[in-house]
Amino acid sequence: MKIAIVGYGKMGKEIERIALNRGHQVVLKIDENNINEISLDNFKDVDVAIEFSAPQSAFSNIMMLLDYKVPTVSGTTGWIDKLELVKERCEKESVTFFYASNFSIGVNLFFKLNEHLAKMMDQYPNYHVLIEETHHTQKLDAPSGTAITLADGLIENLESKKKWEKENSDSQDSIAIKSYREGKVPGNHKIIYESSFDKIMIEHNAKSREGFALGAVLAAEFIKDKNGYFTMDELLKV
Ligand SMILES: NC(=O)c1ccc[n+]([C@@H]2O[C@H](COP(=O)([O-])OP(=O)(O)OC[C@H]3O[C@@H](n4cnc5c(N)ncnc54)[C@H](O)[C@@H]3O)[C@@H](O)[C@H]2O)c1
The missing domain is CATH 3.30.360.10 (Dihydrodipicolinate Reductase; domain 2)
Structure with a gap:
């Protein structure tokens, strides 16, 4: 699977390590220094984007990724007052989004x-x-x-x-x-x-960030060919 990592900080780096270990390719890494690389052209071959950035940037990143029809997993916290707007888009358009406040x-x-x-x-x-x-x-x-x-x-x-x-x-x-x-x-x-x-x-x-990062990569594998809004309830069937 071709993965783009949006937010290449502590979590982004751990997600990259786990994604590579699971045989995926990380084709794009975005952080605050290259946000201009979030473009339709750069994302056209991406299977799933994994977004772990910052409270102030998550919503606009996610909206752009959904505009480009890129299935997106996000674990960024501090913006969920706007989560309903993303859910609405998943209901009305054929876009895919997975959110968990905690992926462990x-x-x-x-x-x-x-x-x-x-x-x-x-x-x-x-x-x-x-x-x-x-x-x-x-x-x-x-x-x-x-x-x-x-x-x-x-x-x-x-x-x-x-x-x-x-x-x-x-x-x-x-x-x-x-x-x-x-x-x-x-x-x-x-x-x-x-x-x-x-x-x-x-x-x-939590003993480390590994459990969060593995959950995010499993979520990416889970949504790759699906449409709609998903949470850990669907992934874990609990
Ligand atoms: N859901 C979970 O399981 C889980 C687990 C751990 C952390 N988190 C959350 O994930 C987020 C990131 O955590 P972290 O510890 O990796 O933080 P971090 O500060 O180490 O990394 C954040 C990264 O986002 C980048 N960034 C800033 N603005 C950006 C923008 N506009 N577009 C793209 N990237 C941008 C920064 O350059 C940095 O690389 C936080 O909100 C944190 O609370 C969630």
Whole structure:
């Protein structure tokens, strides 16, 4: 498969390594220094683009790639307020897009565990729920896209919770997400339920970026000959 990498930073480089190991060709690498190379001509022979750039650039990159009818996988976080517009294009036009706030298989199992635990905890409102996430100091967005997906899983399953907020939240109907930025941490997430008697906690810690990058390459292989909007639910059939 001929892959273009859009956003050739920490993730882009890891994706390249894994794509080459899986027998693919990386025919184009785009970062902030050569964005003018995103053109119809350069992308005409590309099978799939994998976009891991920055919160401020992802949406316009994705729109251009869809204009050129290039099936696109993106994991860039911090822009998902515009995700609905991309989904609409996938419904109305014959374009292909795969999005995951987290491509790690372990994290996607953790998302399911979070929803299951929330369903159980819904009967025990004396437990106060909180999300904590820790990432490396270069991360541009906070809270992480993964923490927002975890919060959405709680909101869907806890009757009393209607929204999430950054840091401390006094309001009964919102979930606080605390973000920490430390060293080179690839990504840690905790869901904490606390009562005056005890604490229940589930936690996922990524050991490296490899799990995210492998998921993105598997997603690229999955969408190559498909049309529409896809997520990890379709890839993992969970
Ligand atoms: N979904 C996941 O599983 C997952 C996992 C890790 C990181 N991420 C997200 O992926 C994104 C990238 O992470 P990273 O750690 O590789 O960041 P990074 O800062 O190391 O790399 C970003 C790259 O994007 C490039 N870039 C900037 N503007 C651009 C533009 N307009 N067009 C193309 N490229 C541009 C930069 O030159 C840089 O090479 C972040 O949003 C991060 O949160 C997602």
